[in-house]
Amino acid sequence: TDYGSSLTVSLPAALQPHQPFQIIVRYTTADGPAIWWLDPELTYGNAKPFVFTQGHSVCNRSFFPCFDTPAVKCTYSATVKAPAGLQVLMSATQSTYVEEEGVYQFYMEYPVPAYLVALVAGDLVHADIGPRSRVWAEPCLLPTAISKLSGMVERWLTAAESLYGPYIWGRYDIVFLPPSFPIVAMENPCLTFIISSILESDEFLIIDVIHEVAHSWFGNAVTNATWEEMWLSEGLATYAQRRITTETYGAAFTCLETAFRLDALHRQMKLLGEDNPVSKLQVKLEPGVNPSNLMNLFTYEKGYCFVYYLSQLCGDPRHFDSFLRAYIEKYKFTSVVAQDLLDSFLNFFPELKEQCVESKAGLEFERWLNATGPPLAEPDLSQGSSLTKPVEMLFKLWTTEPLDSIAASSVDLTKWRTFQTVLFLDRLLDGSPLPHEVIKKLSECYSSQLDSMNAEIRIRWLQIVVRNDYYPDLYKVRRFLENQMSRMYTIPLYEDLCTGTLKSFALEIFYQTQNQLHPNLRKTIQQILSQGLSPLPAIDTTAVTTDTPAMVLEDKVSEATNGAISLRDVNVSA
Numbered sequence: 001t002d003y004g005s006s007l008t009v010s011l012p013a014a015l016q017p018h019q020p021f022q023i024i025v026r027y028t029t030a031d032g033p034a035i036w037w038l039d040p041e042l043t044y045g046n047a048k049p050f051v052f053t054q055g056h057s058v059c060n061r062s063f064f065p066c067f068d069t070p071a072v073k074c075t076y077s078a079t080v081k082a083p084a085g086l087q088v089l090m091s092a093t094q095s096t097y098v099e100e101e102g103v104y105q106f107y108m109e110y111p112v113p114a115y116l117v118a119l120v121a122g123d124l125v126h127a128d129i130g131p132r133s134r135v136w137a138e139p140c141l142l143p144t145a146i147s148k149l150s151g152m153v154e155r156w157l158t159a160a161e162s163l164y165g166p167y168i169w170g171r172y173d174i175v176f177l178p179p180s181f182p183i184v185a186m187e188n189p190c191l192t193f194i195i196s197s198i199l200e201s202d203e204f205l206i207i208d209v210i211h212e213v214a215h216s217w218f219g220n221a222v223t224n225a226t227w228e229e230m231w232l233s234e235g236l237a238t239y240a241q242r243r244i245t246t247e248t249y250g251a252a253f254t255c256l257e258t259a260f261r262l263d264a265l266h267r268q269m270k271l272l273g274e275d276n277p278v279s280k281l282q283v284k285l286e287p288g289v290n291p292s293n294l295m296n297l298f299t300y301e302k303g304y305c306f307v308y309y310l311s312q313l314c315g316d317p318r319h320f321d322s323f324l325r326a327y328i329e330k331y332k333f334t335s336v337v338a339q340d341l342l343d344s345f346l347n348f349f350p351e352l353k354e355q356c357v358e359s360k361a362g363l364e365f366e367r368w369l370n371a372t373g374p375p376l377a378e379p380d381l382s383q384g385s386s387l388t389k390p391v392e393m394l395f396k397l398w399t400t401e402p403l404d405s406i407a408a409s410s411v412d413l414t415k416w417r418t419f420q421t422v423l424f425l426d427r428l429l430d431g432s433p434l435p436h437e438v439i440k441k442l443s444e445c446y447s448s449q450l451d452s453m454n455a456e457i458r459i460r461w462l463q464i465v466v467r468n469d470y471y472p473d474l475y476k477v478r479r480f481l482e483n484q485m486s487r488m489y490t491i492p493l494y495e496d497l498c499t500g501t502l503k504s505f506a507l508e509i510f511y512q513t514q515n516q517l518h519p520n521l522r523k524t525i526q527q528i529l530s531q532g533l534s535p536l537p538a539i540d541t542t543a544v545t546t547d548t549p550a551m552v553l554e555d556k557v558s559e560a561t562n563g564a565i566s567l568r569d570v571n572v573s574a
Helices: 142-149 152-164 196-200 202-215 231-249 251-272 297-313 317-331 338-348 350-354 365-370 382-399 418-431 436-451 455-467 471-482 487-499 503-516 519-530
Strands: 035-038 050-053 073-081 087-090 094-098 103-113 119-122 125-130 133-137 173-177 191-195 222-224 334-336
Touching: 073 087, 073 119, 087 103, 125 142, 125 152, 133 142, 133 152, 142 152, 142 173, 142 196, 142 202, 152 202, 152 231, 152 317, 173 196, 191 196, 191 202, 196 202, 202 231, 202 418, 222 231, 222 317, 231 251, 231 297, 231 317, 251 297, 251 382, 251 418, 297 317, 297 365, 317 338, 334 338, 338 350, 382 418, 382 436, 418 455, 436 455, 436 471, 455 471, 455 487, 471 487, 471 503, 487 503, 487 519, 503 519
Parallel strands: 133 173, 173 191, 222 334
Antiparallel strands: 035 050, 050 119, 073 103, 087 119, 094 103, 125 133
16 A cells, blocks of 8 residues: 555547547645655745655655656656745756746656656755756755856766767756755756755765766666666666766776775675675565665665676776767667666677677676675776775774874874765774774864764764764764754664664654654654664653653554664665
């Protein structure tokens, strides 16, 4: 019942084969998983209500009647009426607005799968940031968005076009959404959705937007026909993203970001076990399983490693770029399966087909697709050693006994790139709990430095604080959670707090902050807080002041995924 039911329409017997016909379905959309309504208090401006949709993977069936499968593509048009003062946007190539009637008209002239139909409405203003790009955001966020992205998107689009051919969607606009947006970014054609929280983390913003740019070719133009082969979109988009970053920022930066993601992939592998079926590239979807549950690092990073391996078979990545241009041209506006990609690859490179590269022992294409476990081969990241070696050296200094605190504390993290710092902190997280002397010295050396850094860095330091029960810095955990409304910056900390001895501390913070959280996020945190409580303790609401709203924990907790896997390591861009 969570996924709706099919609507069967019997066609008239007199209808001739291939004769055009029209079906009109009159319907009302109730609350559904695709549609997120926000009260003004859940926006940055606190002035006007806000609504957005998120269709990936199978949610848009709750938005409008559709063939909710990536195998089916169509054009669409929409008429939207909204109150004065609310700006409405959709993932469409054309739009008009009749102010007197408050009516917007949208049209997407190219065929897209249902999950890429998207709508947003709220207190949004815009600014042009390039010849074919503008940014939309709440008024208080617009100056920051402009300063971060002005001129950049055109640079990335131009680099992508030089690799993979013309950008076919016309405009590439970006809308920044309130922190309730459930993922980091979504590649809706013509209008990328991205969470506003990422604006403070420059390098993550760059990577996330470039990833969505890459989807314009891989995912939107050519789409995986089944959710069981999501890597056809995500693996190829990740490969294209890294080709674009190499062209615009150099190989060292690309290798650093790749090392950070592959570290996370191996961390996830340890937690899941190497024989877990979700680590396959061709995953079998059991009936009733939401495809979004397969949005894991294997989809992205194992898929990327396979695509990278294919590129290496060509000897020169530019030859592989030429193949991908031909692949896009052949299959654009259609949906494909893995065999389409691999057959096209071998036909494009007949010399590789003659060498039977698809059957090379230990690296068979079929094994790449259907074997569990880590990638069969990983990229050479030696070009990033100037950025990754300092991380490895510092980590070794802090984890080698006896601790040489003078040498370890001599490194100034403020001079590092964000991805260097998060890679270092992630490795410390992996080693936690650390000896008390080490965590104490780490705090003395870095805590004040990290306070002024972006949220991607701060949350990792705070997770280290929590996993090591380092009480002197707990007030920073409270302060961070009191100012965060985003899933990506709250769930990991609540999970760590509830895994250890600090559940009462977590409950106290949640009592104070729950009203600033979206109901969906509030429910998830309630489930985390409920884990292990049997029977659930009664909450004395008479002892709770009006400043600390009462919360009732749910009697039944839905089956939760392993938080360390699903939330700490997967910063999901769809």
